[in-house]
Amino acid sequence: RRTTKMAGIGSSNYWEDLRKQARQLENELDLKLVSFSKLCTSYSGSREGRRADTSDTTPLLNNSTQDRMFDTMSVEIEQLLAKLTAVNDKMAEYTNTPGTASLNAALMHTLQRHRDILQDYTHEFHKTKGNFVAIREREDLLGSVRKDIEMYKSGSGVNNRRTELFLKEHEHLRNSDRLMDDTISIAMATKENMTSQRGILKSIQSRVNTLANRFPTINNLIQRINLRKRRDSLILGTVIGICTILLLLYAFH
Numbered sequence: 001r002r003t004t005k006m007a008g009i010g011s012s013n014y015w016e017d018l019r020k021q022a023r024q025l026e027n028e029l030d031l032k033l034v035s036f037s038k039l040c041t042s043y044s045g046s047r048e049g050r051r052a053d054t055s056d057t058t059p060l061l062n063n064s065t066q067d068r069m070f071d072t073m074s075v076e077i078e079q080l081l082a083k084l085t086a087v088n089d090k091m092a093e094y095t096n097t098p099g100t101a102s103l104n105a106a107l108m109h110t111l112q113r114h115r116d117i118l119q120d121y122t123h124e125f126h127k128t129k130g131n132f133v134a135i136r137e138r139e140d141l142l143g144s145v146r147k148d149i150e151m152y153k154s155g156s157g158v159n160n161r162r163t164e165l166f167l168k169e170h171e172h173l174r175n176s177d178r179l180m181d182d183t184i185s186i187a188m189a190t191k192e193n194m195t196s197q198r199g200i201l202k203s204i205q206s207r208v209n210t211l212a213n214r215f216p217t218i219n220n221l222i223q224r225i226n227l228r229k230r231r232d233s234l235i236l237g238t239v240i241g242i243c244t245i246l247l248l249l250y251a252f253h
Contacts, residue, residue, distance in 0.1 A: 018091050036077060081118070084121075
């Protein structure tokens with residue numbers, strides 16, 4: 001019996017160690033994703049400044065630096081996601097080990113919560129990465145068009161009719177691109193606010209679940225309150241329905 005008890009304590013410590021690792025990786029991923037999103041926003045916000053600069057070296061340096069930061073942060077986030085996935089797999093293996101049947105429901109609830117967080121972070125990373133790549137490809141395309149127009153201007157002169165048409169078209173593209181940048185910036189800011197609110201709500205939900213698991217009386221009390229709310233809603237709906245029918249009968253008679 002003493003050996004079984006010691007094994008149970010060791011298993012409990014192993015589970016708590018896995019949970020600590022998962023929470024630490026989740027916190028690191030949250031910070032990395034916020035910085036990654038800010039990098040994408042700053043990349044789109046600095047484009048007009050780079051275009052206004054007539055030098056050839058400064059835009060290349062800015063692009064090169066931000067591209068390196070993008071690649072480095074992408075690799076770091078992918079590594080953290082891989083580590084968190086491995087920890088979740090170990091937690092899943094632990095729930096299937098003998099001797100955890102009595103705690104299986106609570107363990108599975110905790111495991112599912114960590115899996116949901118991993119799924120959210122993976123989706124957010126791929127979405128932000130896709131937006132960044134799209135912005136970079138669009139800037140490369142517009143930069144190529146601008147170079148073609150400048151080459152055409154230098155060869156044919158400013159007064160050429162085709163040059164004027166190209167300039168007008170380029171201006172339209174810049175205006176459209178500016179509107180798209182503003183929309184993306186607003187979306188990024190909204191996403192950061194929603195991510196912050198989601199973290200707060202998850203923390204509150206985790207604390208409520210922890211209290212409910214530790215104190216079954218509170219959980220039963222919450223269930224009774226919910227049942228009483230439903231019963232009161234049914235009674236109120238019935239009374240309103242009866243009053244409505246009586247009023248209709250009185251109105252028609």
